[in-house]
Amino acid sequence: xxxxxxxxxxxxxxILFFVxxxxxxxxxxxxxxxxxxxxxxxxxxxxxxxxxxxxxMMPIILTGGIDLSVGSLLGLCAVIFGVFTHEWKMAMPxxxxxxxxVGAMAGGVNAALITVLRLPPLIVTLGTFSxxxxxxxxxxxxxxxxxxxSPEFIALGRERWMGLPLQGWxxxxxxxxIAVLVHRTTFGRAFRAIGFSPEGSRYAGLPVQxxxxxxxxxxxxxxxxxxxxxxxxxxxxxxxxxTGYELQAITAVVLGGTSIFGGVGTVGGxxxxxASVAVLTTGLKLxxxxxxxxxxxxxxxxxxxxxxxxxxxxxxxxxxxxxxxxRRQSHAAPKPTITT
Amino acid sequence: MKRYFRELSVAAALAxxxxxxxxxxxxxxxxxxxxxxxxxxxxxxxxxxxxxxxxICRQIDISVGSQFGVCAVVAGLLAAAGLPLPVVxxxxxxxxxxxxxxxGWLVAGLGLPSIVVTLATMVxxxxxxxxxxxxxxxxxxxxxxxxxxxxxxxxxxLICAALVLLALAAWAMKNLAAGRFIYAVGTDxxxxxxxxxxxxxxxxxxxxxxxxxxxxxxxxxxVQSPQVQPTCGAGLELKVIAACVVGGVAVNGGRGNLWGVFxxxxxxAMINPALTSLHVEAHWEKAIQxxxxxxxxxxxxxxxxxxxx
Amino acid sequence: xxxxxxxTSLLAFALVTACDKKSDSSSAGNSSDGKKLxxxxxxxxxxxxxxxxxxxxxxxxxxxxxxxxxxxGPTNTDPAKQNEIVEGWVNYGVNVIAAACENREGISxxxxxxxxxxxxxxxxxxxxxxxxxxxxxxxxxxxxIGETLMDTAAKLCGEEGEFAIITATLTAANMTEWRKNIxxxxxxxxxxxxxxxxxxxxxxxxxxxxxxxxILNAYPNLKCIMAICSPAVPGAAEAVKQAGKAxVVKVLGLGLPSENRQYVxxxxxxxxxxxKVEDLGYLTIQAAVAAAKGTLKxxxxxxxxxxxxxxxIQDTDIILGKPFVFTKENIDQFQF
Numbered sequence: 014x015x016x017x018x019x020x021x022x023x024x025x026x027x028i029l030f031f032v033x034x035x036x037x038x039x040x041x042x043x044x045x046x047x048x049x050x051x052x053x054x055x056x057x058x059x060x061x062x063x064x065x066x067x068x069x070m071m072p073i074i075l076t077g078g079i080d081l082s083v084g085s086l087l088g089l090c091a092v093i094f095g096v097f098t099h100e101w102k103m104a105m106p107x108x109x110x111x112x113x114x115v116g117a118m119a120g121g122v123n124a125a126l127i128t129v130l131r132l133p134p135l136i137v138t139l140g141t142f143s144x145x146x147x148x149x150x151x152x153x154x155x156x157x158x159x160x161x162x163s164p165e166f167i168a169l170g171r172e173r174w175m176g177l178p179l180q181g182w183x184x185x186x187x188x189x190x191i192a193v194l195v196h197r198t199t200f201g202r203a204f205r206a207i208g209f210s211p212e213g214s215r216y217a218g219l220p221v222q223x224x225x226x227x228x229x230x231x232x233x234x235x236x237x238x239x240x241x242x243x244x245x246x247x248x249x250x251x252x253x254x255x256t257g258y259e260l261q262a263i264t265a266v267v268l269g270g271t272s273i274f275g276g277v278g279t280v281g282g283x284x285x286x287x288a289s290v291a292v293l294t295t296g297l298k299l300x301x302x303x304x305x306x307x308x309x310x311x312x313x314x315x316x317x318x319x320x321x322x323x324x325x326x327x328x329x330x331x332x333x334x335x336x337x338x339x340r341r342q343s344h345a346a347p348k349p350t351i352t353t
Numbered sequence: 354m355k356r357y358f359r360e361l362s363v364a365a366a367l368a369x370x371x372x373x374x375x376x377x378x379x380x381x382x383x384x385x386x387x388x389x390x391x392x393x394x395x396x397x398x399x400x401x402x403x404x405x406x407x408x409i410c411r412q413i414d415i416s417v418g419s420q421f422g423v424c425a426v427v428a429g430l431l432a433a434a435g436l437p438l439p440v441v442x443x444x445x446x447x448x449x450x451x452x453x454x455x456x457g458w459l460v461a462g463l464g465l466p467s468i469v470v471t472l473a474t475m476v477x478x479x480x481x482x483x484x485x486x487x488x489x490x491x492x493x494x495x496x497x498x499x500x501x502x503x504x505x506x507x508x509x510x511l512i513c514a515a516l517v518l519l520a521l522a523a524w525a526m527k528n529l530a531a532g533r534f535i536y537a538v539g540t541d542x543x544x545x546x547x548x549x550x551x552x553x554x555x556x557x558x559x560x561x562x563x564x565x566x567x568x569x570x571x572x573x574x575x576v577q578s579p580q581v582q583p584t585c586g587a588g589l590e591l592k593v594i595a596a597c598v599v600g601g602v603a604v605n606g607g608r609g610n611l612w613g614v615f616x617x618x619x620x621x622a623m624i625n626p627a628l629t630s631l632h633v634e635a636h637w638e639k640a641i642q643x644x645x646x647x648x649x650x651x652x653x654x655x656x657x658x659x660x661x662x
Numbered sequence: 663x664x665x666x667x668x669x670t671s672l673l674a675f676a677l678v679t680a681c682d683k684k685s686d687s688s689s690a691g692n693s694s695d696g697k698k699l700x701x702x703x704x705x706x707x708x709x710x711x712x713x714x715x716x717x718x719x720x721x722x723x724x725x726x727x728x729x730x731x732x733x734x735g736p737t738n739t740d741p742a743k744q745n746e747i748v749e750g751w752v753n754y755g756v757n758v759i760a761a762a763c764e765n766r767e768g769i770s771x772x773x774x775x776x777x778x779x780x781x782x783x784x785x786x787x788x789x790x791x792x793x794x795x796x797x798x799x800x801x802x803x804x805x806x807i808g809e810t811l812m813d814t815a816a817k818l819c820g821e822e823g824e825f826a827i828i829t830a831t832l833t834a835a836n837m838t839e840w841r842k843n844i845x846x847x848x849x850x851x852x853x854x855x856x857x858x859x860x861x862x863x864x865x866x867x868x869x870x871x872x873x874x875x876x877i878l879n880a881y882p883n884l885k886c887i888m889a890i891c892s893p894a895v896p897g898a899a900e901a902v903k904q905a906g907k908a909x910v911v912k913v914l915g916l917g918l919p920s921e922n923r924q925y926v927x928x929x930x931x932x933x934x935x936x937x938k939v940e941d942l943g944y945l946t947i948q949a950a951v952a953a954a955k956g957t958l959k960x961x962x963x964x965x966x967x968x969x970x971x972x973x974x975i976q977d978t979d980i981i982l983g984k985p986f987v988f989t990k991e992n993i994d995q996f997q998f
Contacts, residue, residue, distance in 0.1 A: 144644055251741065298734065299750070308484060330463075582868070585868055
């Protein structure tokens with residue numbers, strides 16, 4: 014147990030875990046109605062879409078890439094879903110399936126530009142960030158809003174099953190899927206290897222470009238899924254859906270200990286990152302003093318920014334301390350040289 | 354010629370756009386709107402110069418929009434309090450330097466990734482400014498606009514100042530040791546260190562300089578109208594990063610030319626006016642803007658791919 | 663190792679659900695237990711001088727009536743944010759929610775769910791669907807705003823010629839409503855006028871100025887620019903001034919007197935249309951409290967609201983008064 018605890022504390026995610034626990038304890042005491050099933054449902058509903066985007070952003074960042082276009086793609090897919098159901102009068106399952114296909118194609122555009130032309134992901138997705146949002150606006154002429162979805166569809170954004178909102182279950186499924194993919198399959202372990210050393214992975218025989226392409230296509234599909242969930246929650250599809258979600262997703266991933274340079278990170282950490290931001294921003298608004306001062310939203314963003322810097326700085330400091338300690342130890346007793 | 358292929362091709366695209374306009378909508382070139390348009394781009398140009406240095410140094414700063422807003426409000430409030438313009442100018446530059454140096458210290462001193470650090474500082478400055486100012490415009494005293502000159506004089510002065518600054522920076526990047534340091538650190542920080550350059554100090558310097566230029570740009574923006582909007586920096590970071598990228602600055606550092614950035618900025622800035630002059634409907638603008646950025650990078654990708662083979 | 667992090671996050675999740683209990687029902691929707699009423703005021707966006715002025719009036723009314731006032735709203739353009747804030751308030755247990763709806767249909771679901779929990783809903787500034795609220799504090803309907811803008815523009819242009827619109831974003835729901843009403847009025851009454859283009863300015867004064875410069879250049883016969891979001895009015899005015907077309911191309915729009923005073927006095931901007939914003943906040947809180955206490959009921963014909971006196975009620979709309987047109991002659995009387 015002692016070594017388990019030690020090992021746990023040595024991980025950067027451990028800090029975040031304690032932050033999350035501290036948040037929950039603090040808001041339970043200081044907040045109003047924080048420990049209620051309604052509040053848990055609120056937190057889950059309000060962060061499900063951003064959480065899904067963060068989950069698929071994680072493998073991308075793990076390979077050393079980034080995708081700034083996911084928020085815009087969410088908007089484009091929402092609009093296209095609206096076109097399918099309202100203009101082309103498709104049945105809901107077919108429209109949903111086709112929307113996922115569009116998401117995959119859009120992710121494929123990113124993937125092709127990044128892996129075939131070997132362009133930097135930051136730039137490619139900066140371009141598609143404008144392009145996808147622009148297409149959404151062009152399709153709707155900016156003004157068209159699709160509403161009046163069927164009640165069964167809207168239930169997806171509203172109903173609960175065993176106390177948890179439906180999109181929460183969807184989120185858990187995706188989380189398990191990504192966790193298994195990244196940590197338990199040889200296919201997905203390649204992501205970390207690629208992020209750690211792309212050249213090395215290539216020499217080791219990994220199909221580097223194909224694996225990278227996969228992460229962007231996956232992000233496209235899940236962004237389309239998030240678009241459908243978003244549409245069900247808001248009961249409407251419009252071109253501005255998902256504005257700014259890309260930065261919030263990246264924040265959650267990086268906060269969760271994934272290195273922005275790739276090669277380091279866990280899905281569990283990403284989940285902790287998503288949860289700690291969601292609990293923080295929701296909890297603050299439930300503290301009467303903050304609510305009455307009228308500064309809930311601003312304070313939430315401010316503290317998220319501060320938390321991000323503290324988590325990063327804390328991680329680096331812990332690492333440099335560890336390095337110093339191990340150096341001191343190695344001075345005392347030089348490591349035995351490894352012979353094979 | 355071949356070395357500056359990228360910069361020249363952006364300039365060629367800009368020339369082509371202007372040629373189409375000259376044929377279809379010649380009134381685009383009547384002096385007055387042209388002068389106003391160019392003046393309106395001068396703050397972006399000054400920030401883009403700083404951003405180019407940071408990107409060449411293999412870093413990025415997405416907090417410049419928030420910094421710009423803070424500096425503009427600081428400048429506006431000081432001017433409204435009746436302080437003389439030089440004091441306003443130096444305080445604004447100073448505030449920018451402090452914010453830039455903070456980014457630089459977090460990145461170079463603590464070794465944190467710049468995109469994440471500046472994401473956090475972007476949010477922090479933006480929300481702090483919102484809490485402080487509540488979106489209220491700052492009304493400036495008469496005589497602040499155009500530094501108290503006439504409109505024509507003020508616009509000419511701003512354009513000249515921005516161009517002189519650009520030329521100086523481009524010269525310095527080529528001929529001064531500090532400029533070469535930035536290229537060296539951006540190409541390979543470890544090699545630069547072995548060659549006797551201090552990569553940390555160079556990085557810190559690049560961020561601080563960007564902050565100072567952002568402060569200067571904020572004042573150049575403030576003097577263009579009789580009031581300051583606190584959110585005036587929103588979206589500036591994307592605009593200048595896109596200008597750098599289209600202008601041929603490599604995001605993985607070490608490569609880039611300030612004249613290319615100038616051409617990239619002009620190209621992106623002229624798209625919206627051009628579309629209006631060609632009577633294209635507004636809901637196409639964002640898509641076309643994205644397409645231009647993508648085309649620029651795809652062209653670059655195809656060229657390097659060919660040269661790799 | 664990896665499993666341990668995954669487990670800890672599951673553990674955290676379990677922790678949240680484990681300490682789960684039912685909502686503290688005494689605080690939700692119960693106004694007769696002698697506790698202070700809690701009123702929540704939702705603006706379309708925060709950090710915006712218009713709504714900061716509304717808040718000022720609202721705080722004055724809240725202090726007068728001895729109620730607690732919560733003020734929160736979106737700080738970015740995420741269209742889901744208003745719904746999320748309302749859902750948070752339902753859980754917090756406020757007594758009344760007073761909302762300015764960015765998105766008429768989009769927010770109605772969240773407001774109806776709040777009503778089901780016994781929370782009174784009042785809307786102000788811009789309405790939701792009538793079944794999702796008790797009263798609407800009406801300073802101007804979308805139709806009223808659209809018609810006043812179009813009529814004023816027509817008067818300025820002599821009922822003929824080209825004009826252009828500058829809006830915040832193409833997707834902003836309430837501005838889309840206004841544009842529809844402007845265009846309907848145009849088609850019905852002013853056949854000799856023509857809307858040549860509509861441009862977005864992202865709520866940025868500088869972008870509005872750039873777009874206005876482009877429009878002036880591209881449409882040399884333009885007679886009028888209509889700016890329907892508040893930062894666009896001074897932006898358009900500055901562009902007209904720099905182009906040396908002050909007085910030739912008229913500028914009008916929805917905006918605050920303090921942001922436009924100089925341009926109106928200089929004759930660049932001809933008309934700024936707005937209502938008494940502080941009174942809107944004051945009246946909204948007065949109505950919200952009265953609705954919660956039951957002194958304001960459906961079917962009432964007038965409503966007596968503190969310092970503002972008796973207000974007319976049409977159906978479920980409490981009427982603040984018609985939109986006000988600020989011109990050179992009267993703008994100095996208004997300080998907000």
